[in-house]
Amino acid sequence: MSAKTSAGKGVRVAFGSRWSHVGTALCAVSLIALAAAPFWGGRDDLQLLSEIYAYVALASLWNLLAGYAGLVSVGQQAYVGLGAYILFALAILGGLSPLWAIPLSGVISAAIAIPVAALVFRLRGHYFAIGTWIVAEVFRLLASQVSLLGGGSGTSLLAAVVIGMAPTRQLRDFLLYWIALALVVVVLATIVLLLRSRYGLALKAIRDSELAATCNGIDVRRTKVLVYIVTAFGTAMVGALIFLQKLRVSPDAAFSVNDWTAFVIFITVIGGIGRIEGPIIGTIVFFVLRQTLADLGTIYLMMLGLVAILVMLTTPKGLWGLLVERFGWQVFPLERKVVFEERSAARE
């Protein structure tokens, strides 16, 4: 990332700040603590943490799509469901180990996302949003027509397949937990690396002004399609893992707009859209609310909707946005700074 100018001054793009060093260190420490969770937590803790990881991953992917590429999709449940169904199809009909089926379901879903993108990219803005929702509905209806996978009522993984993953229930719990943790780390790392690459610069330019980005030679459409496909790949793997943990899939659960899109959007907006830390903060808020208020049932969901509306109207940058403005915090080294390095030998 360094280049020499004709004057002999080295110019380097530096990422990160004092805060991001602290942030990265904190991340490393908590990652070690979380990886050791099977040794300090019970079965319920592992399940709750896995669910949290799944939502962090889904919200981060949606944030990449909507917050950076400006593609506000309300149809990401299409890929959660697709990933889940492909995993079940590969494991039940193809006899493949579910663990191998997770990455494969991501690849297949990404391949399906290519023609879908060709179709939904004909719609813009709000219409794109609802268009993606219709695609998800089409997938849901198609899934309920597949009688080999139980049709409308869905199907369960066979005991033999489940035992094939690991011999005891405890080992399976550990294994799935570590996969969930690994998946969210991979998703976050991929997003950080993507944002630090030239594509990340292009994405930020597109987010700020599509017109200016085009004028600077960015192929806006190509970049957006790429992000859409990458997001589909990640979302499908998360979906596959979520339903592998549930051991049961049905069209209404796998393609649920509330579970996999409404909550994900609320999480991202509450935490802070367009910032990588936002979905993490949002997920924590979401789960704190859920653990304390879930007994209220429908009232809880109404409150969640209300909180999201209030945050959008009063602090559109979300909770993390507030903290950044107030303290200049950043956890991930993503901020670009140009550093000029004077070199004594080449001084004019």
Add this chain to the structure above:
Amino acid sequence: MDWVNVILQGVLVGGLYAMFAAGLSLIFGVMRLVNIAHGDLIVMAAYVALVVTQTLGIGPLTSLILVVPIMAVIGYALQWFVLNRTLGDDLLPPLLVTFGLSVIIQNGLLTLFTADSLKLQSGDIEVATIRLVEGVYVGVLPLLQFVVAVAVIAGLQFVFYRTALGRAFRATADDPAVAQLMGLDNRHVFALAMALSLAVVAITGVFLAVRANFDPSQGPARLIYGFEAVIIGGLGSLWGTLAGGLILGVAQAIGAHINPGWQILAGHIAFLFVLAVRPQGLFPKVRT
């Protein structure tokens, strides 16, 4: 005769879909806002009609006298207090806020009325039919609903192009800043547009409730049908929206006739087909 019946039923249902779409299309035309809660508002109107008919002991069609103004007032207030704050260049705020509203309305209805499926009883008119030719019958109620749908579209067309209010709508849609310079209060114009949209929603909700069972979870599907009708017909064209609704209705009827599981899928496929071959819709008026 079988197929004639199928297509006829599709056309009549299509009228209802065109009504789902008309309110959506109106709002988008005036303020570039896609109301994700549109379908839930239709279902809410059905519940308002239920309360009105039960409290006053009047028929569903008579209840329109009250349901329409109630929904229009809700629409005005919703736009004035909430949605006006979301308008701007960024498309996320209106989308998120109407998404939030959708969740609130669905769960609110669930809390108040439970998940039970309900239906408004409209008496003898429900089963009355007219014989067109031997073997082809149409129900009086679906026919009435179709006529109302055409009248609603014609009425909106009239308001939009023949009245001072319509002129204000079009002026604000074309250039909000200049419209304001000409003495229009955009916030008031937008609120009136939402009031008119929810008046249409009220009529739609009552006919939906008379025709079929409804429950709190049905909103999103209504939104999707309305949206499909708008895109098939072409953005910004009210008559196009009617055509879009009819095409969607017929596609669903044909799908259902082949295999009951394919009814809704056939409608979606018709929509995706139009999107693939003619993304601007059949009768486009504005380009986006």
